[in-house]
Amino acid sequence: MASVGRRSAVTADQGAAASDCSVEAAAMRLVSVTKTYGSGEASVTALNDVSFTVPRGSFTAVMGPSGSGKSTLLHCLAGLDRPTSGQVFLGDTELSSLKEAALTSVRRERIGYVFQAYNLISSLTVEQNITLVPRLAGKAVDQGWLREVLEHVGMSRYADRRPNQLSGGQQQRVAIARALVTRPDAVLADEPTGALDTRSGQEVLRLFRHIVDGTGQTVLMVTHDPVAASYADSAVFLADGQLAGQLARPTPEQVADRMTHLGNR
Template sequence: MTSALLLDSVTKTYGTGENAVTALREVSLGLPRGTFTAVMGPSGSGKSTFLHCAAGLDRPTSGSVRLGDVELSGLKEAALTAVRRERVGFVFQAYNLMSALTVEQNVELVPRLSGRQVDRDWLLDLLGRVGMRDRIDRRPAQLSGGQQQRVAIARALVNRPEVVMADEPTGALDTRTGRQVLELFRRLVAELGQTVLMVTHDPVAASYADSVVFLADGRIAGQLRNPTAAEVSDRMTHLGEV
């Protein structure tokens, strides 16, 4: 199975000399296409840096990141921006919808910013899949938090990205709504073959993934396949123990 995303010996150091802080150390990981991977670790473990390097938002100090057939580390900034816009879908804890735009206009925003023609049939199909087809003309203020996150997920998918990268996507939602969003991710992986990478602190959220990657002190500290919430919680409790 080919990788949608491949990190090879990625190290990221901020600052120089005595002030240098190494956030990631020799991290290597491949995400097979059509899989759902969660990343967990304590505060300061490197989760955010991992996501930023994987998405091309930050450049590794050494090592390489390959998104599909594109090697990110050699790209100039304009080309890197184009790759992020066209080949990565982002879902954040704060939904980041434009308040003045309708549901449809928010989802259309990504291809329009890329100068691409909007595939309306695909857009409507996506809104149907995320359960928002009947709210197409509403604005964010008229939607619940869970509904806004569903719109954000449709927006992340509209360009048919290599990978959807989700940063604490259920962090602002209640338990029931968060579960619905996670079930939606699972369906998108199963039905569309979408690859999803999610950073989370929640063992229950991580249990929806095919595998969980644990980070500690900037290194991969283990991986758990077909996880349960109890297994994830136990692993987090003992993370970093020798």
């Protein structure tokens, strides 16, 4: 797949802590979010008063050292974890106040999640894996959109194959298609290239870039790789559970330099 041009949706300067984006144009927002695990002297604050906005139709990378709060931030945005204080919004829906049944419905229908380890079911075909979530929810699968998604991820020829007949990069493409098939408000990706070789990883990153530019999909990706972050419109940095800056239109060199300074905090 040919590389495509980058959108210019994010214009924050290098020291910005949050996207300059109206509430109406926001796909996701964190508002003064703190997340603490445990209590008393044994408590650990994973996020500390974090606020930032992800614009609709943008590709955002989240980076930081181990223990910086990246996974907790992703889990709060995905509705997998509730903040100790503050608010999490998906569009105009406040996730942090929803009851469990409503939150489960939002996660299933409005959030696409891509895991590092693909999480495909080996006994199912590519098409069955992609359509598993709506079928489990008793929803009809839009066959036209399914064909379009398969085309977007370059897997139309492989719809009847099983995961063990695919390369790692192809399996991750299937996982991305599964995240897209419900037409989610946002796709969240947790180290999506971590288990891939360099070539396959770049193909997946170009695919995310193509999806954002070609369909207006919102993608937020946690990564440790400066090259991966350079495919995004914006790289947001965390350190010690707090925002530590943001780069618009990042280059690998800029990201690596910022990460080096974060490691010295």
